[in-house]
Amino acid sequence: MTNFTIVDLEQAKAKLAAWNERFDEYTGNNPDKYQADIRSARERVREIELALKDAGVIPKTEHEKLEDTLDRTFPNARSKEIVEYEGQKYRRHFMPLERSRSRKSVTVWGKSWAKVQD
Template sequence: MTNYTLADLEQAKAGLAAWNKRFDDYSGNNPDKYQADIKSARARVREIEFALKADGAIPKSEHETLENMLDRIFPNARSKEIVEYEGQKYQRRFTPLERSRSRKSVTVWDKSWVKLQD
């Protein structure tokens, strides 16, 4: 894993904001203009945030800490699978994080754990 700094994160966020501004200011007839650059910038921000949280440079929330623990205990949990941890039930969920240009297929999935009510 590459060592990132908070300055790298700020730089990546500034780059993403610059690409979003270019897209917002674009008055042409191409709706896909700058989308590849925006997608790359988003992925870079996610990668740097993940690395900084893993190194402890950015504190994790309680929910993120719990999700990391559940991921370690149940690494092969499938979508909608229900597990029990410390007397509570949690369900694995997958949601689309990024879609293809045609919006027909998912290119990146986000995984999370949802606490179920008894």
């Protein structure tokens, strides 16, 4: 794993913002213009941010710490599966982080845990 710094994250966010600005200012007739670059820049920001949080450079929220613990404890949990941890129930949830340009398929999935109210 590569060691990232806060500067790397700031540069990646600036690059993403620049690609988004280019796309917003584009007046041509190609709706896919810059989309590959934007997707790559988003993935890079997510990668660096996750690495910095895992290294402890950026502090994780309490919910992120809980999700890490649940992920380690229940690594094979399926979507909508309910598990019990320390007397509380949690539901596994998957959601699309990024979709294809046509919006018909998901290209990147995210996952989270939500507390279940009894």
